Amino acid sequence: MKKTVRLTFPDGQVKEYPAGITGNDILKEMNHSLQKEALAVKLNDRVLELWRPIEEDGEFRFLTFEDKEGREVFWHSSAHLMAQAIKRKYPQAKLGIGPPIDSGFYYDIELDHPITPEEFAELEAEMAKIVEENYPIQRKVLSRDEAIDFFKKIHEDLKIELINDFPDEDTITAYTQGEFTDLCRGPHVPSTGKLGKYFKLLSVAGAYWRGDEKNKMLQRIYGTNYPKKKLLEEHLHRIEEAKKRDHRKLGKELDLYSIQESIGNGLILWHPKGARVRRVMEDFWLDEHFKHDYQLIYTPHTAKLDLWETSGHTGFYRENMFAPMVVEDVEYQLKPMNCPFHLTIYKTHLRSYRDLPIRYAELGTVYRYERSGVLHGLMRVRGFTQDDAHIFCTPEQLTDEIVKVLDLVFYILKTFGFEEYEVYLSTRPEKYVGSLENWEAATNALQKALELKDIPFEIDPGEGVFYGPKIDIKIKDVLGRSWQCSTVQVDFNLPERFELEYIGEDGKPHRPIMIHRALMGSIERFFGILIEHYAGAFPLWLAPVQVVVLPIADRHFEFAESVYKTLKEQKIRVELDNRNEKVGFKIREAEVQKIPYMLIIGDREVENQTVSVRHKGEGDKGAMPVDEFLKQAQQEIESKK
RNA sequence: GCCCACGUAGCUCAGUCGGUAGAGCACAUCCUUGGUAAGGAUGAGGUCACCGGUUCAAUCCCGGUCGUGGGCUCCA
Numbered sequence A: 001m002k003k004t005v006r007l008t009f010p011d012g013q014v015k016e017y018p019a020g021i022t023g024n025d026i027l028k029e030m031n032h033s034l035q036k037e038a039l040a041v042k043l044n045d046r047v048l049e050l051w052r053p054i055e056e057d058g059e060f061r062f063l064t065f066e067d068k069e070g071r072e073v074f075w076h077s078s079a080h081l082m083a084q085a086i087k088r089k090y091p092q093a094k095l096g097i098g099p100p101i102d103s104g105f106y107y108d109i110e111l112d113h114p115i116t117p118e119e120f121a122e123l124e125a126e127m128a129k130i131v132e133e134n135y136p137i138q139r140k141v142l143s144r145d146e147a148i149d150f151f152k153k154i155h156e157d158l159k160i161e162l163i164n165d166f167p168d169e170d171t172i173t174a175y176t177q178g179e180f181t182d183l184c185r186g187p188h189v190p191s192t193g194k195l196g197k198y199f200k201l202l203s204v205a206g207a208y209w210r211g212d213e214k215n216k217m218l219q220r221i222y223g224t225n226y227p228k229k230k231l232l233e234e235h236l237h238r239i240e241e242a243k244k245r246d247h248r249k250l251g252k253e254l255d256l257y258s259i260q261e262s263i264g265n266g267l268i269l270w271h272p273k274g275a276r277v278r279r280v281m282e283d284f285w286l287d288e289h290f291k292h293d294y295q296l297i298y299t300p301h302t303a304k305l306d307l308w309e310t311s312g313h314t315g316f317y318r319e320n321m322f323a324p325m326v327v328e329d330v331e332y333q334l335k336p337m338n339c340p341f342h343l344t345i346y347k348t349h350l351r352s353y354r355d356l357p358i359r360y361a362e363l364g365t366v367y368r369y370e371r372s373g374v375l376h377g378l379m380r381v382r383g384f385t386q387d388d389a390h391i392f393c394t395p396e397q398l399t400d401e402i403v404k405v406l407d408l409v410f411y412i413l414k415t416f417g418f419e420e421y422e423v424y425l426s427t428r429p430e431k432y433v434g435s436l437e438n439w440e441a442a443t444n445a446l447q448k449a450l451e452l453k454d455i456p457f458e459i460d461p462g463e464g465v466f467y468g469p470k471i472d473i474k475i476k477d478v479l480g481r482s483w484q485c486s487t488v489q490v491d492f493n494l495p496e497r498f499e500l501e502y503i504g505e506d507g508k509p510h511r512p513i514m515i516h517r518a519l520m521g522s523i524e525r526f527f528g529i530l531i532e533h534y535a536g537a538f539p540l541w542l543a544p545v546q547v548v549v550l551p552i553a554d555r556h557f558e559f560a561e562s563v564y565k566t567l568k569e570q571k572i573r574v575e576l577d578n579r580n581e582k583v584g585f586k587i588r589e590a591e592v593q594k595i596p597y598m599l600i601i602g603d604r605e606v607e608n609q610t611v612s613v614r615h616k617g618e619g620d621k622g623a624m625p626v627d628e629f630l631k632q633a634q635q636e637i638e639s640k641k
Numbered sequence B: 001g002c003c004c005a006c007g008u009a010g011c012u013c014a015g016u017c018g019g020u021a022g023a024g025c026a027c028a029u030c031c032u033u034g035g036u037a038a039g040g041a042u043g044a045g046g047u048c049a050c051c052g053g054u055u056c057a058a059u060c061c062c063g064g065u066c067g068u069g070g071g072c073u074c075c076a
Helices: A023-027 A032-037 A068-089 A117-133 A144-153 A157-165 A229-245 A247-253 A272-291 A305-311 A339-346 A395-415 A436-452 A493-497 A523-533 A554-569 A583-592 A603-608 A626-639
Strands: A004-008 A014-018 A040-043 A046-048 A058-063 A104-110 A138-142 A172-177 A180-183 A198-208 A217-226 A302-304 A325-327 A330-334 A358-367 A383-393 A421-426 A458-460 A470-476 A482-491 A513-522 A547-551 A574-576 A597-601 A611-615 A619-624
Touching: A040 A068, A046 A068, A058 A068, A068 A104, A068 A117, A068 A172, A068 A180, A068 A198, A068 A217, A117 A198, A138 A144, A144 A157, A144 A172, A144 A180, A157 A180, A198 A229, A217 A229, A229 A247, A229 A523, A247 A523, A272 A358, A272 A383, A272 A395, A272 A513, A272 A523, A302 A305, A305 A330, A305 A339, A305 A493, A339 A358, A339 A383, A339 A493, A339 A513, A383 A395, A383 A523, A395 A436, A395 A470, A395 A482, A395 A513, A421 A436, A436 A470, A436 A482, A482 A493, A482 A523, A493 A513, A513 A523, A547 A554, A547 A583, A554 A574, A554 A597, A554 A603, A554 A626, A583 A597, A597 A603, A597 A626, A603 A611, A603 A619, A611 A626, A619 A626
Parallel strands: A004 A058, A421 A458, A547 A574, A547 A597
Antiparallel strands: A004 A014, A040 A046, A040 A058, A104 A217, A138 A172, A172 A180, A198 A217, A302 A330, A325 A330, A358 A383, A383 A513, A421 A470, A470 A482, A482 A513, A597 A611, A611 A619
């Protein structure tokens, strides 16, 4: 048994303490604010309670709410707090699991009575009481038999199921606060009093026990908790802000798109204004693709089922496809992907190595069966257009082609205002086609390209597509939420299934490799993300209406009309508001519609042949000749800022 | 698909403890010609999501279907 422990603090200081000293003991020599804020300690890689005796040397620091691990402890304890309150109200409730999540916690419980949001206030009051009662949170190590006996006695069947699945070598621990004991790995804050009063229950939802839909459904109650009032308010404000930016709300308000029951769920109607933005997105996309030596193609929405047999989709993708339809005794399949068509075009000629790489790009609309419960506005739909491309190349060209794709991805995303990314490399899933060697070669090529570009990434095991591994790029919007858009997939398998060939320098046939890639992913989803990212206030180059001309009175209509025509001839997306309304009203409407520029025309402007420029959100910019405004606007559009 | 909640005018929402509905905005007509975020009057507009059941009577109660939302699961 050691007599002393040597602890290295974050500032590099090394101190020696008697073995068995606790975080609480050490806190006594720390500053006041840390004494108040410390929630747990971190010793080497382990997070421990403040009262746990320290028996080994190592890196040591206190965790507060500022630390990710500190927050996890705080929220984990908060989940217990909520569970205790629920058990007081419903002693028959059986507990599932209650972990911390990104911005709070949840607890899954089994209970016949459905908990409703109306009960939240009551439960919160009970939680406040438990905080007030300030129970110490005590840890106890149990043998497997003790644990099973104990949780059997209190009828926590789900906990027993968990215990039975623990590996033998696991230490089983339970935490007790007052009358409440929960099976839990911990660690926790020292006492319920530490959890404060700035918590809030947020929602209740169904969740399958252990995430498996074959299991029964439990009630999941979400909540959050902050040590300071200000932090809770900020969190609730973020939720409000996200609601204001919701693309479904803005889509309606700005008349961008709709989804109609009579058409079918998950199918999008693009209204004129949304279609305008889409067209700009697509034109930009197309220009860039021509610049980067892609060739544009178009392919049909449906094809014989045989094609999908060849590609392997009927075997590996069936559950995501619409049912086939029969035409003159032949089955046709609405396309869930574009690749088989692209492969088929490749095959219409004998290809030489001199032709490669061949890059086919298509804004291809695909249809996928998604379960009704997962549909969500523009983000998750049943019919969507991919900005798809397939690159056919030789093995020697592969890495270089991936690098080029990555460059194009980041350029396009940046232009749309996204600067932060998370990159994932997804490897072979359980259901796959092709040989293990090919999978490995494909995965290596992707990894090598990422390393060449010096792009940090994480491995996402088993998350590849059935025909190959992929790089997924998630963008972060202004609220810090991440969205998956871009994907780059290396595929040895489909070229094999379709027997693709090119004639090499040696005069012999070789098999090309195919890269699947989408930059925006789905135009629908990307549009939805853009709406939320910009809160509906699109930058000038994307705005569906860029300028609105607002004459003050009838006698200004003529000049207003000429301004309107001038701008229109220069391809400015301009509208003329010559309704019989006051200018204040017209301005309000233009502001609400988030139109970037308003040109106000009254007596002064007619006399001086100028326009009074008002910028959305910024107000009056003063008068200037139309030509000057036009020049400025064109520059702003050109800059895509 | 599953759990919970919801579905009333184009939009946002009231309302009826069962007796076939109301506001604001938008729309139409008229008055008003007004200088940087809502001028006024009048009017039109609803099979209360759909289909059944209970009832003298259903928008309301019950059942089913469809759709929406929050999640689970899945994914571009």
